[in-house]
Amino acid sequence: MIRFDGAAKRHPDGTVAVRDLDLEVPAGRITVLVGPSGCGKTTILRMVNRMVEPTAGRVLLDGADVAALEPANLRRGIGYVIQQAGLFPHRRVLDNIATVPRLLGWDRARARARAAELLELVGLPPEAARRYPFQLSGGQQQRVGVARALAADPPVLLMDEPFSAVDPVVRAGLQEELLRLQAELHKTVLFVTHDIEEAVRLGDRVVVLREHGEIAQLADPHTLLTAPADDSVAAFLGRDRGLRGLGLRPAAGVALDPVRQPCGGWELALDGDGRPAGWRLGGELRPAPAFRPDRDTLRTALDAAVLSPAGAAVAVDADGRAIGTASRAAVIAALPLDTATSEPATSGPTTSEPTTSEPTSSGPATEAVPATTPGARRGG
Numbered sequence: 611m612i613r614f615d616g617a618a619k620r621h622p623d624g625t626v627a628v629r630d631l632d633l634e635v636p637a638g639r640i641t642v643l644v645g646p647s648g649c650g651k652t653t654i655l656r657m658v659n660r661m662v663e664p665t666a667g668r669v670l671l672d673g674a675d676v677a678a679l680e681p682a683n684l685r686r687g688i689g690y691v692i693q694q695a696g697l698f699p700h701r702r703v704l705d706n707i708a709t710v711p712r713l714l715g716w717d718r719a720r721a722r723a724r725a726a727e728l729l730e731l732v733g734l735p736p737e738a739a740r741r742y743p744f745q746l747s748g749g750q751q752q753r754v755g756v757a758r759a760l761a762a763d764p765p766v767l768l769m770d771e772p773f774s775a776v777d778p779v780v781r782a783g784l785q786e787e788l789l790r791l792q793a794e795l796h797k798t799v800l801f802v803t804h805d806i807e808e809a810v811r812l813g814d815r816v817v818v819l820r821e822h823g824e825i826a827q828l829a830d831p832h833t834l835l836t837a838p839a840d841d842s843v844a845a846f847l848g849r850d851r852g853l854r855g856l857g858l859r860p861a862a863g864v865a866l867d868p869v870r871q872p873c874g875g876w877e878l879a880l881d882g883d884g885r886p887a888g889w890r891l892g893g894e895l896r897p898a899p900a901f902r903p904d905r906d907t908l909r910t911a912l913d914a915a916v917l918s919p920a921g922a923a924v925a926v927d928a929d930g931r932a933i934g935t936a937s938r939a940a941v942i943a944a945l946p947l948d949t950a951t952s953e954p955a956t957s958g959p960t961t962s963e964p965t966t967s968e969p970t971s972s973g974p975a976t977e978a979v980p981a982t983t984p985g986a987r988r989g990g
């Protein structure tokens with residue numbers, strides 16, 4: 611666990627980057643710092659690995675004041691991923707990944723074997739190992755950056771806008787990959803972004819910051835989207851926060867109609883294996899957008915229903931076979947009322963935990979609403 615205890619950073623020119631931060635970053639979870647440019651996100655992150663020294667207060671890592679730890683040793687136990695990967699341009703990919711294990715004294719063969727393992731873990735082909743960073747795409751370079759940060763298996767990962775230099779499609783792939791890795795590795799992740807969409811997608815907890823690293827709200831993504839602490843947080847979340855919230859809700863609760871039931875005159879055509887072939891009306895056959903209730907979110911289901919000529923999404927199982935259809939109305943009916951009706955809370959949580967507590971590693975969820983599952987988030 612990382613704890614900021616009255617941590618502050620005042621620069622020699624008088625700029626107060628962070629005023630007085632009290633924050634706990636729980637072990638094994640993803641905590642996202644989000645906020646406008648200049649609010650102190652990077653400063654907060656770098657206080658953890660002593661790239662920035664606080665001018666007041668303390669940062670504790672598993673109870674130990676990081677100020678008392680030797681910086682090089684401290685950093686070997688903390689993975690650090692930055693925008694545009696920050697790879698060594700003159701080193702091949704495999705040697706980039708093997709950097710920290712080598713610094714830790716592993717012999718070359720062991721470090722390279724570990725690097726090859728990591729390359730596979732982050733979804734890169736073996737032939738990438740011998741390339742130089744400039745021979746990779748931006749998204750591939752970011753994957754190498756993540757692999758390098760994970761190489762020595764550090765319990766803590768600091769990620770500073772790691773995916774912001776790549777296009778939205780690649781970015782979505784990298785986010786999905788991070789969630790998949792995290793489900794396996796359970797690192798303590800502190801992630802900085804200025805993109806609220808990314809924050810709610812990745813964060814178990816999201817810390818919305820305003821100037822001088824002041825916490826405007828700390829909450830799980832669902833609470834944040836449905837009960838922003840005040841108007842400024844609501845404005846930061848954007849007008850479509852309700853729709854975004856659909857991406858946090860599993861589609862499992864959507865009521866399905868039978869596959870054979872026509873929708874507005876359209877009939878669902880199936881192939882020989884029972885997979886949707888399209889919606890048919892007279893001689894016309896149009897695509898049948900689908901969703902998987904066991905994996906996807908309400909956002910995916912609603913998107914499929916909106917795009918469908920029949921006004922209904924096809925629900926499929928893991929093998930792609932149709933198991934029912936869901937009208938737009940059925941998808942909307944599956945929405946919990948709090949998402950549909952919420953307004954900014956007048957006196958919501960500010961600098962502390964959300965009013966509805968979120969699941970922690972030490973205890974069960976006590977939220978009034980179902981907790982988001984990583985799978986549901988991935989589907990969103």
Ligand SMILES: Nc1ncnc2c1ncn2[C@@H]1O[C@H](COP(=O)(O)OP(=O)(O)OP(=O)(O)O)[C@@H](O)[C@H]1O
Pocket residue numbers: 621622623625626627645646647648649650651652653654804
């Ligand atoms: N060396 C420095 N001297 C003076 N002021 C600094 C210094 N480094 C950072 N700052 C200021 O501290 C504040 C916080 O900077 P920081 O980089 O932490 O913000 P940020 O939220 O990460 O911003 P961005 O999203 O734009 O990267 C900013 O006002 C910045 O200008």
